[in-house]
Amino acid sequence: MKKYFSFFRLRFTMGLQYRAAALAGIVTQFVWGFMEVMVYRAFYRADAEAFPMSFSATASYIWLQQAFLAFFAAWMMENEIFDSIINGNIAYELCRPVSIYHMWFARSIANRLSRAVLRCFPILFVTAFVPKPYGMEAPASLFHFCLFLLTLLLGLAVTVSFCMLVYVLTFFTISPQGLRMVFTSAVEFLAGAVIPLPFFPERVQRIMELLPFASMQNVALRIYSGSMTMPQMQKAIALQTFWLIAITLAGRLLCRTAELRVTVQGG
Amino acid sequence: MKKVYRSLRLYLHYISVNVRCMMQYKTSFFLSAMGQFFVSFNVFWGIFFLFRRFPRVEGFTYSEVLLCFSIVLMQFSLAEMFARGFDTFSGTVRSGEFDRILVRPQNEIMQVLGNRFELTRIGRILQAIVMFGYSIVKSEVSWSFSKVVTLLFMLVGGTAVFAAFFIIYAALCFFTLDGLEFINIFTDGAREFGKYPIGIYGKRMLLFTTIFVPYAWIQYYPLLYLLGRRTDILYLFLPLAACWFLLPALCLWKFGVRHYQSSGS
Numbered sequence: 001m002k003k004y005f006s007f008f009r010l011r012f013t014m015g016l017q018y019r020a021a022a023l024a025g026i027v028t029q030f031v032w033g034f035m036e037v038m039v040y041r042a043f044y045r046a047d048a049e050a051f052p053m054s055f056s057a058t059a060s061y062i063w064l065q066q067a068f069l070a071f072f073a074a075w076m077m078e079n080e081i082f083d084s085i086i087n088g089n090i091a092y093e094l095c096r097p098v099s100i101y102h103m104w105f106a107r108s109i110a111n112r113l114s115r116a117v118l119r120c121f122p123i124l125f126v127t128a129f130v131p132k133p134y135g136m137e138a139p140a141s142l143f144h145f146c147l148f149l150l151t152l153l154l155g156l157a158v159t160v161s162f163c164m165l166v167y168v169l170t171f172f173t174i175s176p177q178g179l180r181m182v183f184t185s186a187v188e189f190l191a192g193a194v195i196p197l198p199f200f201p202e203r204v205q206r207i208m209e210l211l212p213f214a215s216m217q218n219v220a221l222r223i224y225s226g227s228m229t230m231p232q233m234q235k236a237i238a239l240q241t242f243w244l245i246a247i248t249l250a251g252r253l254l255c256r257t258a259e260l261r262v263t264v265q266g267g
Numbered sequence: 268m269k270k271v272y273r274s275l276r277l278y279l280h281y282i283s284v285n286v287r288c289m290m291q292y293k294t295s296f297f298l299s300a301m302g303q304f305f306v307s308f309n310v311f312w313g314i315f316f317l318f319r320r321f322p323r324v325e326g327f328t329y330s331e332v333l334l335c336f337s338i339v340l341m342q343f344s345l346a347e348m349f350a351r352g353f354d355t356f357s358g359t360v361r362s363g364e365f366d367r368i369l370v371r372p373q374n375e376i377m378q379v380l381g382n383r384f385e386l387t388r389i390g391r392i393l394q395a396i397v398m399f400g401y402s403i404v405k406s407e408v409s410w411s412f413s414k415v416v417t418l419l420f421m422l423v424g425g426t427a428v429f430a431a432f433f434i435i436y437a438a439l440c441f442f443t444l445d446g447l448e449f450i451n452i453f454t455d456g457a458r459e460f461g462k463y464p465i466g467i468y469g470k471r472m473l474l475f476t477t478i479f480v481p482y483a484w485i486q487y488y489p490l491l492y493l494l495g496r497r498t499d500i501l502y503l504f505l506p507l508a509a510c511w512f513l514l515p516a517l518c519l520w521k522f523g524v525r526h527y528q529s530s531g532s
Contacts (some may be wrong), residue, residue: 024448031452035460035468042467043317046324177295181302185309194313201319 015114018218033066052198056133057225067123072217074187088167140226149219171258212243279379305388330405336462337399342425344391350430352382356437421509424506425485431516441523
């Protein structure tokens with residue numbers, strides 16, 4: 001456990017070095033969030049009755065999404081891992097007395113966490129001062145805020161464990177391109193990155209909420225502004241835990257199979 | 268004249284080399300093209316489901332928004348297909364590849380253009396065409412000669428404006444060596460948010476995209492003409508006039524080339 005923690009610490013401090021890049025990213029994210037809020041404002045003006053949650057809750061959803069983009073963005077996968085599989089450097093990692101699954105897991109979490117830590121505070125701080133209803137609102141209650149933190153971390157873990165599946169599957173396909181594209185577009189859409197899940201028609205939404213993708217960003221961002229009822233929250237957290245365990249187990253199983261039949265590409 | 272003809276032939280040759288090169292990896296090409304197709308499908312589904320809930324937005328119906336989105340997507344993909352060399356230019360500068368381009372007796376813009384020809388964008392264009400066909404059937408635009416011309420001008424002007432932003436992005440690399448992420452707002456962002464007519468973002472955004480960056484010229488105003496909400500002939504030529512934006516972009520590029528210091532690798 002200790003060695004994986006050091007992997008985590010190493011990556012985390014390394015990630016914190018890229019402050020200028022983070023600053024450049026923040027500007028983009030502000031504009032992105034702002035435009036997104038404007039889209040929903042236009043739809044709100046068209047028909048306020050049809051809105052599944054309050055407008056300020058939607059705005060908070062969008063800003064939180066931007067602030068924690070690095071947590072949930074499916075396209076932010078680790079190119080280093082793909083490269084090591086393609087160019088054969090994986091051989092060195094396989095020699096080490098560590099499980100590559102755990103090592104990669106720790107490192108992915110660390111990377112995403114460090115990126116989000118650099119970016120989330122400026123975004124949250126500034127948007128808190130944007131006039132209502134376009135800015136960030138305060139959490140619904142202290143209780144909701146605690147649950148928000150919990151589900152945020154659970155969502156991060158589910159996202160990473162899902163990415164791990166792609167890394168491991170690359171052992172079998174070698175070229176990650178096709179896999180990555182299919183996976184990324186599926187996650188973006190089904191997790192609620194394109195439009196938040198409550199905006200889908202009810203029947204579609206009910207199915208989507210059971211899928212593992214809904215356990216990523218959807219839960220935390222909705223709990224924050226209190227747009228989920230108590231039983232809904234319980235169910236969502238249970239599902240998150242279930243998917244986290246199921247996907248991690250599947251990933252580890254796959255990883256073990258892959259390690260048995262791994263062919264090192266080149267040298 | 269002869270010079271133009273010769274560089275055009277050379278450019279076509281560049282493209283054919285690029286395409287043949289890509290065809291060596293056929294599976295990868297088809298997968299990427301298919302991926303492009305599906306990724307933009309996501310945006311389509313997003314619009315589709317939002318319009319199941321809301322009948323119209325600021326007076327635009329579902330099929331009208333689709334018409335708008337498909338045109339913007341075509342403009343963007345065409346620009347990306349041809350000007351991809353500028354989009355990946357930071358790599359060219361950092362690796363010192365640009366030194367090689369400078370010593371050749373040919374225009375450097377042509378060489379950068381020919382450097383990359385991204386045929387995989389055909390997937391996205393295909394998707395745009397499918398959506399376009401669907402929205403034409405649904406939106407009941409009464410097509411006339413002038414509207415077809417408007418559409419052609421929109422494609423030409425839009426490709427030019429997006430390409431201009433790719434050039435600006437590349438020109439800034441001369442000074443910063445690395446790509447500046449915020450330019451993405453004007454390329455990927457404009458594609459992403461250009462799916463809705465700019466008018467829905469409010470008056471100020473419309474003013475900004477009319478005066479500073481000519482996005483409204485290639486999207487909002489000609490769209491109004493297509494939908495028959497404006498009849499002034501001026502709207503027909505606006506998208507073509509938007510090509511003026513290439514001028515400042517090329518000036519910046521020339522300025523950058525003059526100030527280019529090799530990265531030394």
